Amino acid sequence: MVKDITGLLRDNGFKVTPQRLAVYKVLYESKEHPTAEMLFNELQPVYPTMSLATVYKTIEILAQLNLIKVLNTGEDSFRYDADTREHAHIKCIKCKDMGDVMDLEMGGLVQAVENKTGYDITAQQLYFYGVCPICRKNKMN
Amino acid sequence: MVKDITGLLRDNGFKVTPQRLAVYKVLYESKEHPTAEMLFNELQPVYPTMSLATVYKTIEILAQLNLIKVLNTGEDSFRYDADTREHAHIKCIKCKDMGDVMDLEMGGLVQAVENKTGYDITAQQLYFYGVCPICRKNKMN
DNA sequence: TATTAATAGATAATCAATATCTAGTAATAT
DNA sequence: ATATTACTAGATATTGATTATCTATTAATA
Numbered sequence: 001m002v003k004d005i006t007g008l009l010r011d012n013g014f015k016v017t018p019q020r021l022a023v024y025k026v027l028y029e030s031k032e033h034p035t036a037e038m039l040f041n042e043l044q045p046v047y048p049t050m051s052l053a054t055v056y057k058t059i060e061i062l063a064q065l066n067l068i069k070v071l072n073t074g075e076d077s078f079r080y081d082a083d084t085r086e087h088a089h090i091k092c093i094k095c096k097d098m099g100d101v102m103d104l105e106m107g108g109l110v111q112a113v114e115n116k117t118g119y120d121i122t123a124q125q126l127y128f129y130g131v132c133p134i135c136r137k138n139k140m141n
Numbered sequence: 142m143v144k145d146i147t148g149l150l151r152d153n154g155f156k157v158t159p160q161r162l163a164v165y166k167v168l169y170e171s172k173e174h175p176t177a178e179m180l181f182n183e184l185q186p187v188y189p190t191m192s193l194a195t196v197y198k199t200i201e202i203l204a205q206l207n208l209i210k211v212l213n214t215g216e217d218s219f220r221y222d223a224d225t226r227e228h229a230h231i232k233c234i235k236c237k238d239m240g241d242v243m244d245l246e247m248g249g250l251v252q253a254v255e256n257k258t259g260y261d262i263t264a265q266q267l268y269f270y271g272v273c274p275i276c277r278k279n280k281m282n
Numbered sequence: 283t284a285t286t287a288a289t290a291g292a293t294a295a296t297c298a299a300t301a302t303c304t305a306g307t308a309a310t311a312t
Numbered sequence: 313a314t315a316t317t318a319c320t321a322g323a324t325a326t327t328g329a330t331t332a333t334c335t336a337t338t339a340a341t342a
Contacts, residue, residue, distance in 0.1 A: 015308050015319055036298080051322045056299065072213040074266070076330085077298060090258055101257060107248040110269070116242060117231055118274035125215070125268040128251070133259035156288055156339050177329080192291040197330065217299085218329060 008065055022047060023058040027068060028082040033089070033098050035077045073098065073127055088126035094135035101128065149206055163188060164199040168209060169223040174230070174239050176218045214239065214268055229267035235276035242269065 005024055009016050026042050027034065034042070036055050043050045059080060062068040071079040073091055079098070081089075088101040104126075114121055146165055150157050167183050168175065175183070177196050184191045200221060203209040212220040214232055220239070222230075229242040245267075255262055 010309090013319090017308075017320065019321070049322070052298095053300085053323080054321055057320085060300095070215065072215040074211065074213045088254065090254065090260055090262075092260070093263065099258065101254055104250070104257070105253060107250070109245070109248070109250065112246060113229065113231065113242055113269050114271075116245070117240065117269075118277075119231055119233070119269065119271040120277060121231075121269050121271035122234065123270040125266075125270075127266040128254050128258075128260065128262050129264040129266075130255075130260040130262035136259075136261055151340090154288090158289065158339075160290070190291065193329095194292080194331085195290055198289085201331095 005067065008067070009061075012065060014061055019047060019050060019054050020058050020061070022050075023055060024062060024067065024082065027062075027080055030082075031100075033071055033079040033081050035079055037077070039080070072125065086124070088128060090128040090130070092132035092135055093129055094131055097132055099132075101126075144208060146208065149208070150202070153206060155202055160188060160191060160195050161199050161202070163191075164196060165203060165208065165223065168203075168221055171223075172241075174212055174220040174222050176220055178218065180221075213266070227265070229269060231269040231271070233273035233276055234270055235272055238273055240273075242267075 005021065006016050009020065014020075022043055023039060026039055030042075032038070036052065036059060039059075040050065040052045040055050043055070059068065059070075062082075063070055063080075066084060067082065069081045069084055071081055071089060073079060073089065083100070085102070088104050089098060090101050091098045110121055110124065113119065146162065147157050150161065155161075163184055164180060167180055171183075173179070177193065177200060180200075181191065181193045181196050184196070200209065200211075203223075204211055204221075207225060208223065210222045210225055212222055212230060214220060214230065224241070226243070229245050230239060231242050232239045251262055251265065254260070
């Protein structure tokens with residue numbers, strides 16, 4: 001929890017509520033890149049009155065403040081990541097597990113794309129798919 | 142239209158129908174990475190009885206046969222691409238135009254990811270976002 | 283040409299995400 | 313500390329993409 005989320009919310013005209021702090025906390029402490037539904041299920045026991053709508057509205061605010069990133073992995077729902085450092089994602093097509101690929105040496109990839117396309121690139125999403133080490137051993141599935 | 146789609150369909154136990162050929166043809170000749178809705182609208186005049194359900198069912202088959210790729214750019218709907226060569230995609234955050242980035246030198250990026258993660262990588266999706274050359278000139282929007 | 287199995291199209295159903303509306307709550311001034 | 317005000321939470325309804333279902337139709341095969 002490295003960010004002064006309370007101040008950030010207030011400075012941008014959003015009120016600081018326990019629900020918003022809770023959503024961010026769960027997201028920040030999770031390594032699972034949860035969906036809105038997963039966040040909701042995680043918070044339900046602690047905040048019995050928590051609504052799924054509140055989760056979505058909070059997510060929208062957090063994304064707007066660049067506190068989280070929205071992932072589109074090709075599933076039917078979005079996932080969210082509170083680690084805003086630039087990094088790729090990798091997903092196992094067997095066990096569906098999803099992980100991070102940190103500190104990937106891009107070797108001027110972005111620069112190459114800019115040169116090729118004339119775009120001014122502001123963001124990127126890199127997804128890799130394959131079979132994770134565990135599933136490679138467990139040949140049976 | 143480089144592929145023998147007729148034979149491919151038949152060999153895999155699917156019947157060859159005009160609708161299926163039409164969906165693939167539109168997709169193959171398009172550079173727009175259309176959504177299901179866009180395909181439907183394109184086909185409507187020629188096949189007045191064409192149903193959106195048929196578009197979706199055909200897409201599923203084509204994807205299964207690796208004749209097309211499914212793109213998830215973070216929009217509310219999927220896009221489809223009949224160019225199955227490995228390539229990245231780039232989208233303008235202003236005009237929403239979506240283009241290809243062909244022949245991108247990856248510089249052993251996949252190999253690096255495999256080394257880092259222990260995965261056996263079988264597929265990848267690279268999306269870049271930014272401002273396209275046209276929108277960079279047209280400062281007004 | 284007849285038979286059979288798969289498909290097209292119409293329709294309903296699903297489900298993630300968004301919008302709406304009101305009681306409740308955080309922020310600010312008093 | 314309290315009151316006032318504006319924003320928010322939660323409940324609910326709605327939207328919109330995608331999927332499922334069901335039957336008449338059509339492609340494949342004999």
